[in-house]
Amino acid sequence: MSVHDDSAGSQRGYIIPIGGAEERDGDPSILKRFVEICGGERAHIAIIPTASRMRDTGARYQRTFEGLGVKRATVLPYEQRRDCRREDWLETLEAADGVFLTGGNQLRLSTTLGGTVVARALRRRNREGQHIAGTSAGAAIMSEHMIAFGDEGSTPRANSVTLAPGLGLTERLIVDQHFRQRDRLGRLLTALAYNPKAIGVGLDEDTAAFFGGNVIEAHGSGALTIVDPEDVEYTSMDSSHRDDPVCIVGLRVHVLTEGATFDVVSRIARPPQPATTGR
């Protein structure tokens, strides 16, 4: 229906928000698929551990990606805004086939990278074909409108969510993570009630939304909750007081599991396709 400015054509790289706590040992199926998309054994992955306060987060992902057989996995430990001017890191970032943003605090990402040449490079390179995955905080930062923090509970309440500008890889989505585990439907609905223009994507842990072209595909052990406000007839957000429940009429919701898809342009959801077998 609407064709946003950020509609990108087939050339844009995948945007892959992950709900946090993705499997990294046993069967790391989300990270494996990310690696495949990036070129498998030819892939060069850049890891940005900025969201995390733990020193070894980057190195741990480096080992995971190396274990998955990539050609190279490089940690770019941006800690200060001035780090964003390091030419050598920028070259590595530009050359990578895929970029992985770790979990932690999304405000560490937005305050450290926001408005810098690194943020601009990520936007541009993604438009040109670089794939960008992020887990938890790394998922939240991807869209133009980022949920910075908020309250738990499944009823939307005025003021239960704080939005902040994110990386802006897409304007189409607002992403929330640890979705079922932390009971976050209410805050996602609140975010949409302010302005029913983006599509809400709630990601369970160990679950990813592979967003390529116009299609989002669910992957992982949990579910992906799509909240489509296109036909919303009414929200009471403009007249709600702090902590009031917010009235919203006309949402469409889809809960997608492994292999199910949602087209952000046609707004059509499809269940998983049965595997095609020989006759």
Next chain:
Amino acid sequence: MSVHDDSAGSQRGYIIPIGGAEERDGDPSILKRFVEICGGERAHIAIIPTASRMRDTGARYQRTFEGLGVKRATVLPYEQRRDCRREDWLETLEAADGVFLTGGNQLRLSTTLGGTVVARALRRRNREGQHIAGTSAGAAIMSEHMIAFGDEGSTPRANSVTLAPGLGLTERLIVDQHFRQRDRLGRLLTALAYNPKAIGVGLDEDTAAFFGGNVIEAHGSGALTIVDPEDVEYTSMDSSHRDDPVCIVGLRVHVLTEGATFDVVSRIARPPQPATTGR
């Protein structure tokens, strides 16, 4: 420096946020200039009074614009989301040379127009050359990130501002209005501290930012405060608790009065040029 996706070329219409309480009788210099840009006596202005709860807001602006000699001023009183599907109003909106968004509550605008064909038409028509002015709430709604509400005071404090998605005519600016009158520097700085990527524009009452091409020009009886976070070295927003003051290092601030300009690409501010006189 950065060239955003929303850079538009010379063809884009003006975006004209006004700080509220603009002069409408005596010398309505801001509205007069808006009318001139729209074609003067040939201009057709569409008025959207959605933000206001007062019945006569649209009609009052209609009389003001008629008094300024426009060819036609039409009120489009969108009240419900379903109104956005009215074909006749949409045709009027599409055909207008300029659109004026009145004051009131910006969440009335975002909840009523957000995600509808009206919002998309405004974005598209502005890119094609339609000029869009808005006062107070009508100014707040224009950018991609809108200040929905917040606290007063000049120190930025964590959680002192609530952002919501706006119309998205530009991603480059975050606008706040009634700026000096309501002591809103703190909340504007808070909004920038989340992610120092947009440029903050604080508008005093009876003061407008005429934003055409890459240049913002101040017009009116007050000042326009530009807060440029491009060189911000540090913000503590990621580690601040609710109501904590937020540390921000490296902001550049310009206070522009009538005729002074700021280029959003080169980030250069220029004082008012002396009128060129014959020798």
